[in-house]
Amino acid sequence: MSGGMANAKHDFRSAAAEALADRSLQKALHNVKRGFVSKREAAKAKLPEFDTLREEARAIKDHTLSHLDLYLEAYERKVTECGGQVHYAPGAADARAVVLRLCEEVNAKLVTKGKSMVSEEIGLNEHLKAAKIEVVETDLGEYIVQLRGERPSHIIAPVIHLNRESIELEFRRKHERLKRDRRLDQAQYLVAEARALLREKFLAADVGITGANLLIAETGSSVIVTNEGNGDLTETLPRMHIVIASIEKIVPTLEDASTILRLLARSATGQEITTYTTFATGPRRDTDPDGPTQYHVVLLDNGRSEMLSNEFADMLRCIRCGACLNHCPVYGAIGGHAYGSIYPGPMGAVLTPQLAGIDRARDLPLASSLCGRCEEVCPMDIPLPDMMRAWRERDFARGNPPRAERRLLKLWAYAAKRPRLYHALAGLFARYLVRRAGARGRLSRLPLMQAWMSLRDLPAPEGKTFHQLHSRMKAKDRP
C-alpha cells in the first residue's frame, strides 16, 4: 500500500509517546477542544430536527449502499449525458494511472488541487510529481502541509497540529522572493500572502483536481463544500476538471444531498453551512463563457466494495466530517500524525486496517478506551466502538497479539466463564491489594503494571468486591 496509508515501519506506540511529549503539539491540540467541540454543540442546539435528520441520513446511505451498483450506473449515465466522463478505478494504482493519463493528454505542466482525502489515500501528488507535473495544494491548510513536506493531521483541519509561529517560520523559509521584513505576526497576514501566491497558480493551472463530498445520481453532479473558495477556483479556471471520489460518496437525489448537507457542516466546524457548496455537472456548456472544457470523474473502489459485505459496512456511511476526531480523547491527546495514516482518530482506526491491512495497523483499533463519544457525535450513526472491537477480534483470531497478551486474555476468559472461580479470585485479589496498600490506602507500584503505575497511584479497594457488597445489600433489603 502506498500513499497516505499506514506504512509497515510506522510504530504507533512510540509515535504516540513522542506526541505526548511534544509541547507545541499539545498547545496546538488545545484548539480542537476550544473550537470544534463547543461550536458543534451550539450548531446542533440551534437545529431541533438534528436527531431526526441523523436517522434519515442513515437511512439514505443504507438504501444507497444496498443499491450501490445501480446508483453508480445511473450516476454514470447522467455524467455522460452532460458531456463528462466516468473512469472506474478498482485500486489506488489504477486511479493514479487514470489521473496521470488525463493530465498527460492535455500536456499539463501545472495542476491545482482542492482538498481531497482520497487523493491523499492513493498518494496522487507524488505520482504526478514523478512525472514532472507541478502539483499545488490550494486549501490553505493543505498548502501549508505541502510546504512542510508533511501529511494533514486532521481530515478537515490539516494543520490543526501547528501554531501560527511555525507557519510563519515556514512561510519565511519557503517564500524566499518576498521581503524579509514583512509582517506575518497575525493569521490575516499569512492568509493574504498565501492568497496572493496561489492566485498565480490558479490562473496558470492546466488541470484542476478536486475531491467530492457527495455525488448525485439524479443529476450526475459532484458536490464540494469549502469555506475558502479554493475548490471553486480549482474547478472553474483550468481547462480540465478531474473529480476523484470513492464509490460510497453517491446519494440518489438533490433532496438526499440536502439532508446530509444539513448535518455535515454542523458536525464538522459547527457552521450552519459552509460558505460555498458547489454542484458541478459536466464541462462548460455551449453558451457558457467560463468553466473547464473537460470534466472527468475517477471513481475509486480501493477496498470499499469488500466492506459492503463485511462487519465494517456501516463505515461506508461516513461523510468525513471529523466529529469523531474532535471528540476523541485519544486523538485529542496525540493528534493525527501519530496514527501514521491520513485517516486518524476513530474513523481512521476502523478504515485504515481495511485499506492497509490489519497486520500493518493493528495498534489503531487498540488506541481507544471505547468511551463511545465518537459514536454519540457521529452524524451518520456509525457504531465506531463496535467496529474497533471487531478489528481487535480479527486481530486476535489472526494470532497477531504477542504471546503474553494472548495468555493473559485466555486466562481471564477462563475465569470469566466460571463465576464462582472469578468471584473467589476477585476477592483474593482485593484483599491482596488492601494488604499491600497498608495504612497509606494507596498503591504506587504493582507487579506487571509498571508502565501504568509510573504515572499514577491506585487507591486501594475497600476490601470487599462489588459482588460481595451487592449480595450483602440485597440481604439487608430483604424484610
Next chain:
Amino acid sequence: MSTDDARTAVLGRVRAALGVASLDRARKAAVARRLERHPRGTLPARAKQGRAECIALLSEMLTAQGADVRRVLTRKDAVAAIASYLGTCNLPPRIRLGKDGQLAALPWRDAWDIERSIGPARPDDQAAVSRAVVAAAETGTLFLVSGADNPTTLNFLPEAHAILIETADIVGSYEEAWDRLRGMYGAGRLPRTVNLISGPSRTADIEQTIVRGAHGPRRLLVLMLG
C-alpha cells in the same frame, strides 16, 4: 487495466458483495422510483415560515456569516447601494457583470460614474455583480447558476461581490430551491455549476482564527430587492 475492464471489475465486485444480480427488476424499480420522485426528508421548522419571516431569516443568517445585507425597495435604490458599497470598500467605480436581463434592467444611468464591463471575470477585476436565481432562508444561502447571464468566475475572482436577490425568489428550504431549478432546467438536469453561497470567503485553518477573504471575495454585499 482498460476502462471497460475496470468498470466491469468494480461493478462486479459491488454486486458480488451485495449478493445481487444485475437484472433484479425489483431493485431497479426501487432505484428508478426514488430518482423520479426524489422524496423529501424532514424540513427544519425554521424553513417552513411565511415570506416575511423567510426574508428576515435570510438576512439574519447572511449577516451572521459575515455578509453585508441591504433591503432595497426599488431598482434605483439597488444601483445606489452598489455605488455606495464600492465607496465603502475603497474600490474604484468599476464592476464586471454578465448578461443577466434583470441586472441589465437596473437604472445604471443613475450611477453614471460606474464603469460596467460585461463577461466572465478577469484576474484584475475588483468588483462583480451577479443575480441569484433563488435563495434558501434556512441557512442564508444564495443559489447562483452558471451561464452567460452570471458567469461563475464572477463569484470567486474579484475582491468584492454584490449579489442581487429579488424577494419573490426567497424560499425557506434547499428543497424548494431545487424545485425552482427543476422548473428552469427540467427534471434531473442542472446547469454546469450551481454555487450555493452563504457569506464571504473565509478560512479558520490557522489556530481556528477566522480570517475573511481566503481565496474568494473578502466582501459580500447582498441586495434583497422588493
